[in-house]
Amino acid sequence: MRILVVDDVADIQVLLVAVLQRAGFEVIEAADGTTVESWVRDSRPDLIILDLMMPGMDGWDTLELLKSNPESIDIPVIISSALSEDEDFDKAREMGAVDYVPKPWSADDLIARVNKAVEASQQAA
Amino acid sequence: MGFSAGDGRSVSEALSDPVTDLDLVVMNADDLTAISEHSYFASTAAESGIRSALVSTLRDDEDLVAQIWICARTPAEYSELEVEFISHISDHMKSAIVNARNSESLKQLQQYLVGQNEMLAQMQDGVEVTEGELRVSHEQLTELNDSKTQFMSEVAHEIKSPLAVMIGYADLLRFDAVNLGPEQREYAASIEQSARQLAVLIDDLSDLTNIESGHFTTAKEPHNVVKVIDSVTEGLKVSDPNIERRLLVSDALFEFEVEGDPARLSQVFTNLITNALKYSDDDQPVEISTIRTDSESIRISVTDRGLGISDEDIDRLFTPYFRSMNPEAKQRPGTGLGLFLSKSIVEQHGGSLTVSSEIGVGSTFMVELPPYSSQSLADVA
Numbered sequence: 274m275r276i277l278v279v280d281d282v283a284d285i286q287v288l289l290v291a292v293l294q295r296a297g298f299e300v301i302e303a304a305d306g307t308t309v310e311s312w313v314r315d316s317r318p319d320l321i322i323l324d325l326m327m328p329g330m331d332g333w334d335t336l337e338l339l340k341s342n343p344e345s346i347d348i349p350v351i352i353s354s355a356l357s358e359d360e361d362f363d364k365a366r367e368m369g370a371v372d373y374v375p376k377p378w379s380a381d382d383l384i385a386r387v388n389k390a391v392e393a394s395q396q397a398a
Numbered sequence: 399m400g401f402s403a404g405d406g407r408s409v410s411e412a413l414s415d416p417v418t419d420l421d422l423v424v425m426n427a428d429d430l431t432a433i434s435e436h437s438y439f440a441s442t443a444a445e446s447g448i449r450s451a452l453v454s455t456l457r458d459d460e461d462l463v464a465q466i467w468i469c470a471r472t473p474a475e476y477s478e479l480e481v482e483f484i485s486h487i488s489d490h491m492k493s494a495i496v497n498a499r500n501s502e503s504l505k506q507l508q509q510y511l512v513g514q515n516e517m518l519a520q521m522q523d524g525v526e527v528t529e530g531e532l533r534v535s536h537e538q539l540t541e542l543n544d545s546k547t548q549f550m551s552e553v554a555h556e557i558k559s560p561l562a563v564m565i566g567y568a569d570l571l572r573f574d575a576v577n578l579g580p581e582q583r584e585y586a587a588s589i590e591q592s593a594r595q596l597a598v599l600i601d602d603l604s605d606l607t608n609i610e611s612g613h614f615t616t617a618k619e620p621h622n623v624v625k626v627i628d629s630v631t632e633g634l635k636v637s638d639p640n641i642e643r644r645l646l647v648s649d650a651l652f653e654f655e656v657e658g659d660p661a662r663l664s665q666v667f668t669n670l671i672t673n674a675l676k677y678s679d680d681d682q683p684v685e686i687s688t689i690r691t692d693s694e695s696i697r698i699s700v701t702d703r704g705l706g707i708s709d710e711d712i713d714r715l716f717t718p719y720f721r722s723m724n725p726e727a728k729q730r731p732g733t734g735l736g737l738f739l740s741k742s743i744v745e746q747h748g749g750s751l752t753v754s755s756e757i758g759v760g761s762t763f764m765v766e767l768p769p770y771s772s773q774s775l776a777d778v779a
Binding site: 282285286288289291292295326355356357358359360375376377378379380382 | 560570
């Protein structure tokens with residue numbers, strides 16, 4: 274299972290890689306939204322973990338791009354962000370994200386949600 | 399010939415009496431002398447050889463307006479024509495003088511009114527300035543309020559990123575606990591605990607700012623509040639085996655529909671239960687019960703056998719930033735915001751949050767919430 278993690282903060286990237294690898298996932302990293310498309314094309318991830326607050330192309334724009342591209346539309350996206358207003362949850366859901374894990378999350382919780390999303394997408398397939 | 403006052407009074411009386419009917423008096427030398435005492439003019443006239451005078455007195459109501467003296471050095475007799483002429487002139491003079499006087503008063507009145515008008519205009523300007531100032535102040539305050547909320551949410555966001563790193567790594571350390579010595583495990587646990595506290599504080603502060611500025615959002619959906627309580631207790635049990643031992647759920651309802659925000663209510667129950675666990679010893683139980691009251695509401699009670707709360711503290715318990723001075727209580731970390739927020743949320747849901755407690759014995763916090771009634775929706779539809 275390959276997961277693409279997108280976050281501009283290096284520390285969070287390293288953490289995500291450690292947590293996900295420990296749980297048995299293969300991880301690829303993107304530091305901002307602009308490279309996501311090419312990563313998706315080249316590496317075909319099974320799931321994307323996406324931060325929202327990023328400079329340049331932010332998470333919302335990236336999510337929109339992912340969901341409007343036939344190559345990436347079916348890849349489940351989990352939002353991982355420090356933004357935690359109800360309107361953010363609603364917006365993410367409306368735009369097609371399958372889950373939203375507000376920072377700071379516990380590793381247990383993140384892995385549980387990743388597993389849930391992977392299971393759901395496999396059942397749908 | 400001569401005119402007299404007609405009512406038997408002497409000339410002098412008539413002249414100085416303001417209420418006399420008669421305006422025209424003819425006097426001879428003797429009359430003049432007689433009234434010299436009372437009339438300056440008469441004495442002057444007599445001294446300068448005036449032998450007769452025709453005096454016309456002009457009055458405006460009771461005011462003496464003027465007197466016209468027509469004097470002669472010879473004893474004179476005035477013909478009717480002459481008297482009539484003088485009388486006529488007197489009338490005109492009186493009118494002229496009275497008019498002039500009135501116009502003088504009018505002018506004064508006018509000036510006075512203009513003055514008052516100017517004063518009023520100034521007061522009006524003053525009021526408008528104050529109104530303007532108030533409006534500006536209100537705008538500034540609203541702006542300030544909004545920017546405070548904005549600032550708070552930006553700060554909260556900035557802090558959550560490094561917190562995420564701390565908690566995440568602390569978690570990883572916990573996973574790898576087998577590779578750590580007992581001390582390292584304690585260090586890791588300590589780091590995680592502090593980081594989680596900080597996360598709760600940040601959320602509480604954000605909530606507090608939002609409540610103060612009126613931006614506090616709560617969803618409004620019907621849901622089973624018992625399920626919310628169960629999630630909270632399960633979550634806490636999973637995180638700490640000791641908690642699993644301590645939490646006792648008794649008298650539980652299976653379900654109870656309320657209308658509101660499950661996330662916010664979850665916040666309330668987490669706060670009450672973690673408080674109960676915090677302010678009692680590690681080996682003491684915390685009891686949670688849910689019952690249906692006589693008024694068809696649900697009552698959720700969280701009871702601990704811990705420190706208890708003094709009477710004076712109870713009064714201020716639900717105010718922001720309140721922390722007890724009781725050294726036992728102070729020792730345990732806390733922000734003083736939890737109960738205030740819990741009460742606000744419960745009240746927003748149309749319920750109540752109360753406490754009964756005894757120092758050294760323990761405390762029971764009770765949340766009462768009204769049932770969700772689809773009646774209200776039916777009425778709307």
